[in-house]
Amino acid sequence: MIYITGDTHGQNDFAKLILFACRHTELTKKDYMIIAGDFGAVWDAKTLEKDLRFYEELPFTVLFIDGNHENFDLLDVYPVEIWNGGKVHFIKPTVIHLMRGQVFEIEGKTIFTFGGATSIDRYMRQEHLSWWSREMPSFEEFDEGLVNLKRYNNRVDYIVTHSCDEKALWYPPLRTRIYQMSVYPENQILSNFEDTVTYKHWYFGHYHMDGDLTDKKTVLFQQILPLGQCLAEQNTD
Numbered sequence: 001m002i003y004i005t006g007d008t009h010g011q012n013d014f015a016k017l018i019l020f021a022c023r024h025t026e027l028t029k030k031d032y033m034i035i036a037g038d039f040g041a042v043w044d045a046k047t048l049e050k051d052l053r054f055y056e057e058l059p060f061t062v063l064f065i066d067g068n069h070e071n072f073d074l075l076d077v078y079p080v081e082i083w084n085g086g087k088v089h090f091i092k093p094t095v096i097h098l099m100r101g102q103v104f105e106i107e108g109k110t111i112f113t114f115g116g117a118t119s120i121d122r123y124m125r126q127e128h129l130s131w132w133s134r135e136m137p138s139f140e141e142f143d144e145g146l147v148n149l150k151r152y153n154n155r156v157d158y159i160v161t162h163s164c165d166e167k168a169l170w171y172p173p174l175r176t177r178i179y180q181m182s183v184y185p186e187n188q189i190l191s192n193f194e195d196t197v198t199y200k201h202w203y204f205g206h207y208h209m210d211g212d213l214t215d216k217k218t219v220l221f222q223q224i225l226p227l228g229q230c231l232a233e234q235n236t237d
Contacts (some may be wrong), residue, residue, distance in 0.1 A: 001031045002107055002227040003060075004160065006205035006220035007038035007067060010051055013222070020224050021059050029094055031060040032106065034227070036205035036220060037067030037115050037162025042074050042091060052092055061094040066115035067162040067206060072134035086113070086148070098160075100137055101145030103152055109227065110156040112197070114145055117163035117206050118184040142189055149197055158227060159202040163187060164219070165194040168204075173211035174219065201228060 078089035086102030116137040125131035166187040210223040
């Protein structure tokens with residue numbers, strides 16, 4: 001099985017994974033949990049092993065895309081490897097960073113990943129200590145995404161991003177917070193994928209809320225879903 005959830009921020013929002021594991025004792029390392037950015041456990045080299053141990057001890061394999069609150073200096077220390085068709089960083093054998101602009105084939109499903117976003121609290125942070133300019137996707141990563149998608153004729157089963165496309169900002173439930181939001185460069189970048197890619201469902205995190213925007217687009221934070229399902233389907237189970 002493949003499941004997906006929103007930001008975990010290291011240990012700050014980790015409890016949902018523990019509760020999920022307790023409720024699903026059948027899970028093994030052959031099952032996957034995708035975290036849609038702001039993983040946050042690769043943050044401090046001094047506490048790295050301790051921080052990662054919480055994730056290693058989960059019964060399933062953790063896959064994560066990067067958000068805006070990541071230590072990119074530390075992430076980039078890991079060598080780039082190929083796994084299931086896309087570029088990754090193996091943080092641990094069962095904790096894997098899915099890089100930007102990649103298409104992965106996992107359990108017969110094609111998944112396009114594109115992390116990164118803008119930190120609206122950047123003014124409170126210090127570069128290379130609590131903020132990294134690498135949070136923003138580059139033109140090279142965008143171009144690589146286009147090339148990889150073209151190999152699949154711009155058709156994938158699922159898209160997983162940290163932020164969302166510009167149009168998504170105007171759908172409920174995000175619209176209820178729009179007075180606090182601006183359109184950032186990553187929203188415009190992701191709009192290109194919305195306009196050109198055929199997909200079954202798009203999941204993203206970043207906004208610290210849970211909701212279905214449409215029957216094909218879901219924002220996640222605390223909720224955990226089987227990949228391919230929306231919150232409305234879960235609520236009717």
